Amino acid sequence: MKNTALTTTHEALGAKMVPFAGYNMPVSYEGVNAEHEIVRTGVGVFDVSHMGEFLISGPNALALIQKVTSNDASKLTIGRAQYSCLPNETGGIVDDLIVYRIKDEQYLLVVNASNIDKDWAHISSYNNEFKADMKNISEGYSLLAIQGPKAVEAMQSLTSVDLSAIKFYHFEVADFAGIEHVIISATGYTGSGGFEIYCKNEVVKQIWDKVFEAGADFGIKPIGLAARDTLRLEMGYCLYGNDIDDNTSPFEAGLGWITKFTKDFVNSEALENEKKHGLERKLVAFELDDRGIPRHGYDIVDGNGKTIGVVTSGTMSPSMGTGIGLGYVPIVFSELGSKIHIQIRKNAVSATVVKLPFYKA
Secondary structure: OEOOOOHHHHHHOOOEEEEEOOEEEEEEOOOHHHHHHHHHHOOEEEEOOOOEEEEEEOOOHHHHHHHHOOOOHHHOOOOEEEEEEEEOOOOOEEEEEEEEEEEOOEEEEEEOHHHHHHHHHHHHHHHHHHOOEEEEOHHHEEEEEEEOOOHHHHHHHHOOOOHHHOOOOEEEEEEEOOEEEEEEEOOOOOOOOEEEEEEEHHHHHHHHHHHHHHOHHHOOEEOOHHHHHHHHHHHOOOOEOOOEOOOOOOOOOOOHHHOOOOOOOOOHHHHHHHHHHOOOEEEEEEEEOOOOOOOOOOEEEOOOOOEEEEEEEEEEOOOOOOEEEEEEEEHHHOOOOOEEEEEEOOEEEEEEEEOOOOOOO
């Protein structure tokens, strides 16, 4: 099992450590509800250094990215980022990712930790045509997510850049916590604002320490992966391996907005055909009408108890105190306000299909 550059720091802080995507990661420190609340109301820090980073450079870097991703990366200017996915050849999704334009002919792809090898092999298989320069820099880089409404104010003393001027899905390469050439990116996955900090492993401990010094007056705390999951679910953000995978299409998953047919990309013809002819099933968000906690893998049933789908993500929302979840159901059950039931042990608990996000600040 791999460690991040901060594993010993988490252990010294008393974090509960668990294996996640091949890494020894902190799942919680004080408990998921307390950590969730810190990010929603103040500022918290996640170590997400297990994520993968690929640097794609050269004259054909954009052409390769356009071929393997669903979104239109030609729209990116330097300093902008874009959410996208890697479609596979059979209608599903290899992974979801963020594409950063670093320089004219240089892009950074940030991928899920569990998919680093799979994604690298997939992109490489298409690079035979383009001959772009590909570097897997995942092992040498760390990633901190400093999240919450107080993040800008708490971190401003650490950089010469005006943090409040960095818009959502924009970034700066600048000084941070005494280190030059750090990526400061407004691309968090919590829905509560803040930044993601990309830096080399050898300087991440210095940055971590200075972040906690600067944030001390703002009640800053370290946050584990359990709260990251409840925070992203309240926003309705998909988690690879749960809500999207090799067998879910971007349109079924509600990711039509990152699927652009202004270019040719992997399996684009089949996906465009799917869009034209309509879907048989769709990922929906639901809230329980009665008490209960929906969990990943629970059956979704109709009023007669017939199984119509499965819960892909579910939890008791710490912000709202109700059971919430995502799951795939036939189109007929996907309209807002539709009634479905979640099979929780022996009880079929009534639920309503709702609009995302669940949590509204």
